[in-house]
Amino acid sequence: MKHNVIAAHKVIGTIIGIIVFIVLFKYLAIQIGDTSDNVTLAHAWLSLITAIFGPISGAITAFVGHATSDTLTNNGTAWWTWVIADGLFGLFIGLVTKRLGIFIGKLTTRKLVLFNVWQLIANIVVWLIVAPLGDYWVYNLSLGTAFKEGLILVIVNFLMIAIVGTILMKLYQHFFVE
Incomplete structure (x- = not known):
């Protein structure tokens, strides 16, 4: 019975996520200059979802959320290279939050610093390797343009998660975790 309640909790949490x-991602986003990139709180929210529900929920949330928003x-139509990259990003940061046990015990400064180092690495891998190379191979986008947009996303996502994501995790810990 307990397993079914936990599974239902994750499914409902993922749907809400x-x-x-x-x-x-779609309605509270600000476009960055002449790029197709946006400043959004979606990835800060994603960091909280992954910390609560795990890497599979994070991957599904990012993949479905990004694909739906693009559509x-x-x-x-969706920009599938970036949708897949976002799903991988959700998986990666979900694995990090699980490995660090973000909400197991006290949410320490050490856990938050490690999380933010790893989310920076995940941002670099996804937005400076996976997405640009996918754009180049699938959509024949120039590598210069793809890497420029990827670099912008690394910086924006890192800062939004480091600031807002950290605040969300602290608030969740304070109000919902014993």
Whole structure:
């Protein structure tokens, strides 16, 4: 019985996570200059979702949230290289939060610093390797453009997660974790 309650909790949490991710990603985003990149709180939210529900929930939340947002924005089409990259990002930071045991015991400064170092590494791998190379191979986008947009996302996502994601985790720990 306990396993079923935990599984239902993760499914419902993931669905809510996806809905909030879509709203943050699509409707509360600010475009960065002449790029297709946006400043959004979606990845800060994703860091909390992964810390609560784990890496599979994080991957599903980012993948489905990004694909849905793209589909709503781009006349029914998704930019699949970035959707896949976002799903991988959710998986990576989910694995990090699980490994660090973010909400097991006290949420220490050490855990938060390690989390932010690892989320920076995940951002670099996903947005400076996976997404740009995917854009180059699949969409024939120039490597210069792809890497420029990837670098912008590394910086923006890192800062949003380091600041807002950390605050969300601290608030969650304070109000919901014994």
